[in-house]
Amino acid sequence: MIDVVVVSRTREAQDIYSYELAAVDGSPLPAFSAGAHIDVHLPDGLVRQYSLCNHPEERHRYLIGVLKDPASRGGSRCMHEQIDCGAQLRISEPRNLFPLAHGARRSLLFAGGIGITPILCMAERLAHIGADFELHYCARSSERAAFVERIRTAPFADRLFLHFDEQPQTALDASKVLANAQDDIHLYVCGPGGFMQHVLDSARAQGWQEGCLHREYFAAAPVDTANDGSFSVQVGSTGQVFEVPADQSVVQVLERHGIEIAMSCEQGICGTCLTRVLDGVPEHRDLFLTEEEQALNDQFTPCCSRSKTPLLVLDI
Numbered sequence: 197m198i199d200v201v202v203v204s205r206t207r208e209a210q211d212i213y214s215y216e217l218a219a220v221d222g223s224p225l226p227a228f229s230a231g232a233h234i235d236v237h238l239p240d241g242l243v244r245q246y247s248l249c250n251h252p253e254e255r256h257r258y259l260i261g262v263l264k265d266p267a268s269r270g271g272s273r274c275m276h277e278q279i280d281c282g283a284q285l286r287i288s289e290p291r292n293l294f295p296l297a298h299g300a301r302r303s304l305l306f307a308g309g310i311g312i313t314p315i316l317c318m319a320e321r322l323a324h325i326g327a328d329f330e331l332h333y334c335a336r337s338s339e340r341a342a343f344v345e346r347i348r349t350a351p352f353a354d355r356l357f358l359h360f361d362e363q364p365q366t367a368l369d370a371s372k373v374l375a376n377a378q379d380d381i382h383l384y385v386c387g388p389g390g391f392m393q394h395v396l397d398s399a400r401a402q403g404w405q406e407g408c409l410h411r412e413y414f415a416a417a418p419v420d421t422a423n424d425g426s427f428s429v430q431v432g433s434t435g436q437v438f439e440v441p442a443d444q445s446v447v448q449v450l451e452r453h454g455i456e457i458a459m460s461c462e463q464g465i466c467g468t469c470l471t472r473v474l475d476g477v478p479e480h481r482d483l484f485l486t487e488e489e490q491a492l493n494d495q496f497t498p499c500c501s502r503s504k505t506p507l508l509v510l511d512i
Contacts, residue, residue: 208342228290230321235288244271247314263310301380308387370398446498472511
């Protein structure tokens with residue numbers, strides 16, 4: 197864990213603030229790569245992930261952007277209402293679940309709203325190494341688009357395409373942009389679920405291969421839990437068996453019995469709680485594993501996923 201102080205807090209757009217973080221002791225922060233995020237431990241006990249959006253070669257600071265989400269579960273509301281300059285926070289070292297692919301001849305970057313945060317870092321990195329790319333930034337309005345002036349004055353400004361709902365003439369024609377599918381062109385998308393699905397579906401319709409499609413989710417889609425039932429989990433190392441009721445997660449049940457599993461997002465996005473399955477068939481509800489990884493049924497995310505079989509034996 198790293199103790200940091202909020203050096204500056206800046207309004208970047210409507211309901212979006214950026215926070216510049218530096219080590220309390222003034223030491224260099226751990227290196228990170230484009231697409232990385234940090235876990236931020238908030239005063240009320242919540243842990244939230246925020247993408248780093250400054251240049252990857254900077255070590256004196258981390259910069260994150262936070263949207264005040266109307267459907268906030270407490271994280272973004274706490275950041276906006278309680279965290280100001282001078283506040284001290286604890287953060288994790290950077291982790292990257294959304295890295296740039298090595299060897300890509302060309303990269304197409306798509307950001308929707310606050311999804312610009314990891315995408316901006318990618319653009320900075322690609323421009324720095326002289327790579328071929330273009331950035332498509334979509335938002336409901338110019339007032340809701342963060343970091344626009346920073347991008348407009350960046351060395352890669354000529355590769356920026358802004359698409360605002362308030363300006364229909366600038367609407368993103370995803371099929372046109374994605375028409376030239378090739379194995380050495382890679383796509384990166386981050387933003388609201390519907391936006392990401394549109395971009396990915398458009399790419400697949402144009403013949404893009406899954407290995408060239410990269411995405412990062414900020415929140416999981418709502419899941420219908422009305423038909424959830426109970427099942428049991430067995431701790432592989434001890435043989436203990438616990439029932440998981442319909443209204444509780446595996447993590448909650450294990451925690452109640454003194455078995456803690458590292459957890460962060462609570463939505464199956466970050467992969468922190470990923471656990472091996474020794475027997476049984478999980479019902480995957482995460483966005484972390486690929487469809488191919490889920491089909492193996494040898495691991496699952498106990499923060500949100502459940503079981504298709506009466507018993508799951510876990511490697512814990």
